[in-house]
Amino acid sequence: MPIYEYQCKACGHQLEALQRMSDAPLTDCPACNKAELSKQISAVGFRLKGGGWYETDFKTGNKKNLAGDNAKPAGSGGGTESKAS
Template structure:
């Protein structure tokens, strides 16, 4: 269940609430008892980014970095020399 942030328009009280996505938003402020509570828009507490983050979870032994090994292995097996900067 996600955690939602709320702020009261009347008194400025801020709070968090653990709710189902299907639950109706809270309306009554617990600090001033007015129906001025509104849901704030906030960023997630974590971010899943990068290639292959799911492949490395729960892997053991030599299978830890499948995404990185595939990228490095394809360059090494292609038979083409690595590109280098030309000097004048």
Template sequence: MPIYEYVCRACEHEFEALQKMSDPVLTDCPECKAVELAKKVSAAGFRLKGGGWYETDFKSGGKKKNLAGDSASSGAAPTSSSSD
């Protein structure tokens, strides 16, 4: 369940509430009992770090990693020569 941040416009009390996404937005301040709560916009509590889909698909700054491990950068299938 996500943690939402709220601030009261009347008394400026700030707090966090653990709620389901389907729960209704809180409206009553627990401190002053006024119906002046507003949901704050805040950053997510996780970080995309290390290798994985973000690293290989969405990170900019040069060439994409070749996940197949071959040295062909054009995307063509590698050819092999056989000596008979």
């Protein structure tokens, strides 16, 4: 279920509500009890990672912005690891 943000036009109170997409928008402000709530537009809070998305499959050259680009690959310790017998 998505989280919607609301702001009261009368008192400026802001709140978040976990609602189904089919639920009617909230109208009554819990702070001032007036029917002045309006739904706000906000940015999404997730990022699609991994193969199969635009960012990894269709960008070319150095335009790719992958999470693991700066990390060292596993097993590339440079030969400084020692094994106990």
